[in-house]
Amino acid sequence: MADPLRLGIAGLGTVGTGVVKIVRQKANLLGARAGREIVITAVSARSKSKDRGVNLSHYAWEDDPVALAKRDDVDIFVELMGGEDGPAKAAAEAALNAGKDVITANKAMLAMHGQALAELAETKGRLIRYEAAVAGGIPVIKALTEGLAGNTINRVMGVMNGSCNYILTRMESAGLTYEEVFAEADGLGYLEADPTLDVGGIDAAHKLALLSSIAFGTQVNFAGIKLKGIESVTIEDIRHAADMGYKIKLLGSAQMTPRGLEQSMTPCLVPATSPLGQLDGGTNMIVLEGDHVGQIVLRGAGAGEGPTASAVMSDVMDIARDIRLPTFGQPAQELEKAPTAKTALAAPYYIRMELLDKPGALAKVATVLGDAGVSIDRMRQYDHPGQNAPVLIVTHTVTSDALDHALAALPATNVVHGTPVALRIENV
Ligand code: NAP
Numbered sequence: 273m274a275d276p277l278r279l280g281i282a283g284l285g286t287v288g289t290g291v292v293k294i295v296r297q298k299a300n301l302l303g304a305r306a307g308r309e310i311v312i313t314a315v316s317a318r319s320k321s322k323d324r325g326v327n328l329s330h331y332a333w334e335d336d337p338v339a340l341a342k343r344d345d346v347d348i349f350v351e352l353m354g355g356e357d358g359p360a361k362a363a364a365e366a367a368l369n370a371g372k373d374v375i376t377a378n379k380a381m382l383a384m385h386g387q388a389l390a391e392l393a394e395t396k397g398r399l400i401r402y403e404a405a406v407a408g409g410i411p412v413i414k415a416l417t418e419g420l421a422g423n424t425i426n427r428v429m430g431v432m433n434g435s436c437n438y439i440l441t442r443m444e445s446a447g448l449t450y451e452e453v454f455a456e457a458d459g460l461g462y463l464e465a466d467p468t469l470d471v472g473g474i475d476a477a478h479k480l481a482l483l484s485s486i487a488f489g490t491q492v493n494f495a496g497i498k499l500k501g502i503e504s505v506t507i508e509d510i511r512h513a514a515d516m517g518y519k520i521k522l523l524g525s526a527q528m529t530p531r532g533l534e535q536s537m538t539p540c541l542v543p544a545t546s547p548l549g550q551l552d553g554g555t556n557m558i559v560l561e562g563d564h565v566g567q568i569v570l571r572g573a574g575a576g577e578g579p580t581a582s583a584v585m586s587d588v589m590d591i592a593r594d595i596r597l598p599t600f601g602q603p604a605q606e607l608e609k610a611p612t613a614k615t616a617l618a619a620p621y622y623i624r625m626e627l628l629d630k631p632g633a634l635a636k637v638a639t640v641l642g643d644a645g646v647s648i649d650r651m652r653q654y655d656h657p658g659q660n661a662p663v664l665i666v667t668h669t670v671t672s673d674a675l676d677h678a679l680a681a682l683p684a685t686n687v688v689h690g691t692p693v694a695l696r697i698e699n700v
C-alpha cells in the first residue's frame with residue numbers, strides 16, 4: 273500500500289468537523305477505495321478549547337493556519353475557514369508555496385482570487401480542488417470538468433443558494449412577506465453571518481463565476497455578473513407569478529454569446545411545472561447544457577455538514593487516487609479574458625405595474641410597449657379597491673434594450689403609478 277495521505281485541516285466549524293467525522297468513521301472504506309490510508313495529522317481553528325463534538329486529541333494543533341499549511345507532516349492543506357482574503361488566502365498561498373495541494377470550500381476566495389491562485393498552483397505543480405465551494409454536496413465541478421469534458425457547454429443555469437430558495441418558497445407556501453421570512457430564516461440559523469451574502473445574491477454569484485470559468489474556458493469574472501438579490505421580491509409578485517403559471521427563483525445563468533460572456537444572478541420566473549419550478553426549500557439545482565449530451569439536471573443539498581463534507585472528501589479521494597487536473601479544467605495561463613456581454617440575450621419578461629383605472633390608460637401602455645418593440649403575449653388586470661389596478665403582462669421574447677426603453681418611457685404616460693417590476697422569464 274502507498275504511504276498514507278496526510279490532511280491538515282484549518283477550520284473546524286460546520287464543514288471542518290463534518291470532514292473530521294467522515295475521515296474517522298470511514299477510515300476502512302476510504303483506505304480501500306483510495307488504495308492508501310487517509311489520515312488527519314494537524315488541525316487549526318480560532319479556539320482550541322471549544323467543544324466541537326469530535327475527538328481531536330490525536331491531531332497536532334496549530335493556532336496559526338499558515339503554520340499548519342507549511343507543516344512537513346501535511347500533504348494536503350484543507351482550507352475550511354472561509355473569507356475572501358485574510359487567513360484563508362494567506363494559508364492557501366503558503367500551502368502552495370510549500371508544495372502542498374489545497375482543498376477548499378471557499379467560493380468567495382476563489383471568485384476573487386481564483387485566477388491568481390490557479391496560476392500559483394500550476395507554477396508550483398500543485399492542485400486546488402473545490403467541489404464543496406459550489407452547490408454543497410452536488411458534484412457539479414466534477415460533472416463539468418470531467419463528465420462533460422467532450423462537450424462544448426452552451427449554458428449553465430441554476431439555483432445555487434439554498435437560503436434564498438428557502439425564503440422564496442416559504443413566502444409562497446405561508447403567504448408571508450420577505451421581511452417576515454427573512455427574520456424566521458435568520459432565527460433558524462439558515463443565513464450566513466453576513467446575510468447580504470445570501471439574500472444579495474453574492475454567494476450564489478461567487479458559485480456561478482466558478483462554474484462559468486470551467487464551462488467556457490475563461491478567467492473567473494465575478495465583477496462581470498449582472499447581480500440582483502431577492503430583497504425586493506414581494507409576496508404580490510410571488511402570487512401573481514403563480515397565477516400566470518410561474519415560480520420566482522434566484523436564478524444564475526451563464527452563456528457565451530457573440531457579444532461576450534453573459535452571466536447573471538437575478539430573480540427570474542421559471543415555469544411552475546419545470547424541475548426548477550418544483551425545487552422547494554434549501555435544495556440546489558444546476559442545469560448544464562452541452563452540445564452533445566443535451567441537458568443535465570443535478571439536484572441535491574447545497575449546504576450543511578454532511579453534504580459539504582461529502583464534497584470535500586470527493587476532492588481528497590481524487591488526490592489520493594492521483595487524479596490531477598488544472599483548477600478550472602485547463603491550464604490557468606490559457607484561460608481567456610472574455611469580454612462581458614453588455615446586453616442580455618432576448619427573453620420573455622413578466623411586467624407588473626399599477627395602472628390608473630381610467631379610459632385609455634391601457635391603450636397608452638400598449639402603445640409605449642409597441643413603440644419600443646415589446647410584444648404582449650398575455651395580460652391580466654385584477655380587482656382593486658382603490659383607483660390603481662394591478663396589471664400583469666407577459667411579453668413575447670424581447671431584447672433587454674427594448675424592454676429598458678419601454679420601461680423608461682412608461683412614466684411619461686402619466687397612467688402608471690410607482691415603478692413597474694420587470695422579471696426575466698426562463699423557460700427551462
Ligand atoms: P464556520 O462554521 O463558521 O467555521 C469556520 C471555522 O473556521 C471555525 O472553526 C473557526 O474557528 C475557523 N476560523 C475562522 N477564522 C480562523 C482563523 N483566523 N484561524 C483559524 N481558524 C479560523 O464555517 P463553515 O460553515 O464550516 O464554512 C467553512 C467554509 O465552507 C466557508 O468558506 C464556507 O463558505 C464554505 N461552505 C460552507 C457550507 C455550509 O453549509 N456551511 C457550504 C458550502 C461551502 P472557531 O470554531 O474556533 O471559531
Ligand code: HSE
Pocket residue numbers: 408432433434435436462463464470475574575576
Ligand atoms: N449560504 C449558502 C446557501 C450555503 O444558503 O446556499 C453555503 O454556500
